[in-house]
Amino acid sequence: MSGRSHSHRPNRGLQAYAALFMVFLYGPILIIPLFSFVDALYVRFPIEALTFRWYGELWRREPVIDALGNSLYVAAIVSVVSTAIGVFAAKAIARNRVPGTGAIVTFMMLPLVVPGIIFAVAILIVLNRMGVALSLYTVMAGHLVVCLPFAIWSLLPRFEGFDPSMEEASGDLGENGWWTFWRVTFPIMAPGIAASLLMTFTVSFDEFIMAFFLSGTQQTLPIFVWGQLRFPSQFPSILALSTLILAASFATVFLSLWIGRIGLPKAATGEIPK
Amino acid sequence: MTEPSDPLISIRDVSKRFGTFKAVDGVSLDIRRGEFFSLLGASGSGKTTLLRMLAGFEAVSDGRIVIDGQAMEEVPPHFRPINMVFQNYAIFPHLNVRDNIAYGLRKFRPTPAQREAMVDEMLDLIKLPGYGNRRAHELSGGQRQRVALARALILKPKVLLLDEPLGALDKQLREQMQLELRLLQQKLGITFVLVTHDQEEALTLSDRIAVMSKGAVIQVDTPTGLYERPKNRVIAGFIGNMNFFDATPSSTGSPQVDVQGLGLVAVNGRVRARSDGATTLIAIRPEKLALHSEAPVTGGVAGVVQALQYLGGRHMVHVTLAGRDTPVAVALQGGQADVTLTPAPGQPVWISWKDDAVLVLDAD
Ligand SMILES: Nc1ncnc2c1ncn2[C@@H]1O[C@H](COP(=O)(O)OP(=O)(O)OP(=O)(O)O)[C@@H](O)[C@H]1O
Ligand SMILES: [Mg+2]
Numbered sequence: 001m002s003g004r005s006h007s008h009r010p011n012r013g014l015q016a017y018a019a020l021f022m023v024f025l026y027g028p029i030l031i032i033p034l035f036s037f038v039d040a041l042y043v044r045f046p047i048e049a050l051t052f053r054w055y056g057e058l059w060r061r062e063p064v065i066d067a068l069g070n071s072l073y074v075a076a077i078v079s080v081v082s083t084a085i086g087v088f089a090a091k092a093i094a095r096n097r098v099p100g101t102g103a104i105v106t107f108m109m110l111p112l113v114v115p116g117i118i119f120a121v122a123i124l125i126v127l128n129r130m131g132v133a134l135s136l137y138t139v140m141a142g143h144l145v146v147c148l149p150f151a152i153w154s155l156l157p158r159f160e161g162f163d164p165s166m167e168e169a170s171g172d173l174g175e176n177g178w179w180t181f182w183r184v185t186f187p188i189m190a191p192g193i194a195a196s197l198l199m200t201f202t203v204s205f206d207e208f209i210m211a212f213f214l215s216g217t218q219q220t221l222p223i224f225v226w227g228q229l230r231f232p233s234q235f236p237s238i239l240a241l242s243t244l245i246l247a248a249s250f251a252t253v254f255l256s257l258w259i260g261r262i263g264l265p266k267a268a269t270g271e272i273p274k
Numbered sequence: 275m276t277e278p279s280d281p282l283i284s285i286r287d288v289s290k291r292f293g294t295f296k297a298v299d300g301v302s303l304d305i306r307r308g309e310f311f312s313l314l315g316a317s318g319s320g321k322t323t324l325l326r327m328l329a330g331f332e333a334v335s336d337g338r339i340v341i342d343g344q345a346m347e348e349v350p351p352h353f354r355p356i357n358m359v360f361q362n363y364a365i366f367p368h369l370n371v372r373d374n375i376a377y378g379l380r381k382f383r384p385t386p387a388q389r390e391a392m393v394d395e396m397l398d399l400i401k402l403p404g405y406g407n408r409r410a411h412e413l414s415g416g417q418r419q420r421v422a423l424a425r426a427l428i429l430k431p432k433v434l435l436l437d438e439p440l441g442a443l444d445k446q447l448r449e450q451m452q453l454e455l456r457l458l459q460q461k462l463g464i465t466f467v468l469v470t471h472d473q474e475e476a477l478t479l480s481d482r483i484a485v486m487s488k489g490a491v492i493q494v495d496t497p498t499g500l501y502e503r504p505k506n507r508v509i510a511g512f513i514g515n516m517n518f519f520d521a522t523p524s525s526t527g528s529p530q531v532d533v534q535g536l537g538l539v540a541v542n543g544r545v546r547a548r549s550d551g552a553t554t555l556i557a558i559r560p561e562k563l564a565l566h567s568e569a570p571v572t573g574g575v576a577g578v579v580q581a582l583q584y585l586g587g588r589h590m591v592h593v594t595l596a597g598r599d600t601p602v603a604v605a606l607q608g609g610q611a612d613v614t615l616t617p618a619p620g621q622p623v624w625i626s627w628k629d630d631a632v633l634v635l636d637a638d
Contacts, residue, residue, distance in 0.1 A: 161367075168331055169364035171351040173378035173425065183377075187368045 032246065036239035054240035064241065067224035071205050074136055074220060078143040079201035085144075086151025086196055093152070094159035109149045116209035119145055124213050134216035142210030147200040154199050154260050158192030195260030202252045206245065221245065280343070282307045282432060282465050283328065288337035290323050290489075297323040299489035300337070305433075305467060310459050312468045312476040315486030321469040322361075324486075325435050328467065329358045342432055357426035358435040362442070363418045365410035371397075371421055372406040378429045396424040399458070416447045427462065436468045440475065452479055473512040477501075485509055506636040510557050515590070517563070517602050518635075519556040531556065535598030536575055540629050555635040560605040562631035565591060565617070566624040574624035577602070579617045591617055593625060 039051040058064055089108065093101055111119060123142055132138060166188065170180040208222040215223055225241060228234040281304035290298040298320040305311045313321045326332040328339060330351035339346040342355060357378075366374050375393050384392065397403045400420035410418060419439055426434055439455070440448045456479050459466045470476050476483045477497040484494045485508075493505040504510035507518065521531040521539065530538045533556055566574055577593040580601045584590075592601040604625055606616075617623055 163362065163364060165360050165362060165364040166366060168351070169358075169360055169366070170377070171331075172329060172356075172358045173429065174352045174381050175378075176350075176352055179380075184366060184368075188366075 029246070032239055033243040036236065036243040038236070054236040055244075057237045058240055058244075061237075063219075063224060067219050067221045070136060070218050071221040074140055074143060074211075075201045075204040078140050078147055078204040079197045081140075082144050082147040082151045082200045082204075083155070083193060083196040085148060086155050086200075087193065089148070090152050090155035090159040093156060094162070105152075108152060111146050112149045116146065116207075117213075120210050120213035123210075127214070134214055136215065136218050136220075138214040138216070139211050139220060142214045143204040143207055146207055146210060147203050150199045150203050151196045154196035154256065155192045157260075158189055162188060191259050191261075195256045198252045198256035198259070202249050202256070206249055281305055282309075282342055283467075284338075284340040285324075285328075286338045286340075288324070288327065288339060289335050290320070290327060290332060291335045296489050298327070301486075301489075301491050302337075303484055303491060303494065305465060308463050308465055310456065310466045310468070310479055310481045312470060312480040312483045313486055314470055314473060314476040314483050316471060319486040320489040321471075321486055322437055323489075325358070325437055325467065325469050328433070329356055329435055330354050355432040356435060357429055357431040357433075359419070359422045359426055359437065359439050361437040361439070363422040365413075365418050365421055365425075367410050370407050370409055371402070371413070374410070374421055375424045375428055377425060392428055396428050399427070400424045415442050416451060419443070419451065423458070427464070431464065433465045433467060436466060438469055438471070440470075440472075448475075455479065477513055504557070504633065504635065507555055507557075510633065510635060515560050515603050515605075517558050517560060519558070519598075520553045521556045522553050535595040535602070539632055557633040557635055558627055558631050559633075560590060560603040561607060562627055563602065563604040564626045565593075565604050565606060566626065567617070567621075569624050570626050574626045576622065576624050579619050579621045579623055581619055582617065589616065591623075593623060595625075 036054055037050045037052070039053065093105055120142060123138075123145070127134070127138055127141075166184050167180050170184045171177075175183060206222060207220075208226070211220045211223050212226070219227065221241075222245075225238055225245075228238050283303070283305040285301055285303040285305075288298060288301045289296060301320075301324060313324060315321050323332060327334050328341075328346075330346065330349060334347070346354065366377065369377070372393050375396050376389055379389055379392065393406065394403070397406060400423060402417060402420055402424075405413070405417065410421075413421065419442075422439070423434075436455075440451050443451060452475060455466075455468075468476070468479060477500070480497060482494060482496055483500060485492045485500070487508070493500065493509055495503065500509055501513055504512070510516045510518070519533045519536060521533040523531050530540050531554060533539045539556065569576070575595060577595045579591055580594045581592045582589060583592065589606040591604045591606055593604055594601045602625065
């Protein structure tokens, strides 16, 4: 592992390019946490004074708490349902490699590449036709479409790596079905399931477009943020709110990736195989 | 009651159907206590299926399996006095080596000290002390195979089933593990049932071998038995060289057959008379043929040396016979024949054999 092979030699030019790339792409995000601590209504340099006041203001406002509650509720249900569906889908994909599986997988992965607005409008039309009133439940339906690829993506390496002879070996060594599940199947699957729950929770929690088209009177947090942007006086506390969302999302995604890799062989984690 | 001399495993007319396909077809076998028994056969011959029926992962469609005097029909895998080493080893990836080895001990409720002692004993047995804290992916193929062995052996099974345990290893390691496996089996005295498609492996390891083809057992014998009394062409070709001859019964009920290139050959009634006059297969080992530089007094067949092959310590002479396309291989052991000089290509020679050297094989 330590000796660098020819193709793994560091390349100065490439490193500089990567660094610039990161700065331009992700640098602007840093503006948000930065100005959430600035004691001014507008994003403007030079910075004069720092404050925690915007954060304090946040919690005194009922709509924020309501929107937060809605988002948590939606994300909780969507993460559980999409992970449950993802478990069956991943199991089917991994275990019976039948012709047509490839097409089905591609179809389920579509939401990753097709603009969300297309899916959102399509779902909206169908819901309208069926006469379904928009509510948090229609938002959940939209989020399910968005979250399913993430669920499958987190779970698939587990199921592809899961060898049915593990369960047989446990039976052979004297354990019945119950103990086999708790001593072998679940521990091997658990990190994948946990990763999928965290990942889909975050995706649903942060999702905007589906929620924008499909929510009724009850708003999710990203919709609330969007709505507040019209009021300049609210802007700093929106920055504070966004900072919190950002931090929480980052933390969950990293946690999810970390948990998802527990116990997987190196090659399956996307690291460069030697 | 079971006597020690009774077979440990008795398989009677066992079949396994998958839909209409018969993967195992009417197999009957007795496996003795303390025996190293192999199931040998080509891919798809039903070896794994038979093994999985012994372990209880597959239900028998017909027939009966009795292990140590107990009928197995209703016994699930986790209650059978049998353990298995899987083809891919099936080491639990979420547990380290120690916990893998100790996996089956839960039911016996050992104290932590007993558990550690038993695991240590196993780690010593498989020559991996100090590897206890490794995970499966930190082990080499050979090491995994040993862990799979230890995990099964710690439960002191009456029978250990091994499904191609050495298939994934490279040649050198495979030969080393073969030796270790044999020594381990002799040391522990446990009955081993090994599945393999490698004839050499089966022949070097086993006390007895069951040769399987298309779901059926063709022959059960010791390695020597398979060499000296093969039942068909495939088994005859397993080890060493073999000369095959097509033969036609000379007349119904005659003790002789008309062999292509050899003329009339006595087979002592070992050929069942076939009314259709179809050919039979005859085989003679090269070392059972004698080479002469002059015509023997009785029963020699004349030929011409085509080529000479040095095989380290002995020569193989290929002799062309009139009326036969393939030359006949004759092994020259030191001091065997009355050929004083090494024969040269083109030299006329005579070959002879004893009646009991002639093997009559089942038509395939
Ligand atoms: N679950 C199953 N369903 C249908 N057919 C099966 C099943 N398991 C095995 N077979 C068939 O039964 C036959 C025997 O299979 P088996 O695995 O016992 O062969 P094998 O002798 O172990 O071969 P190999 O050396 O390749 O492992 C094969 O033709 C196989 O396709
Ligand atoms: Mg097999």
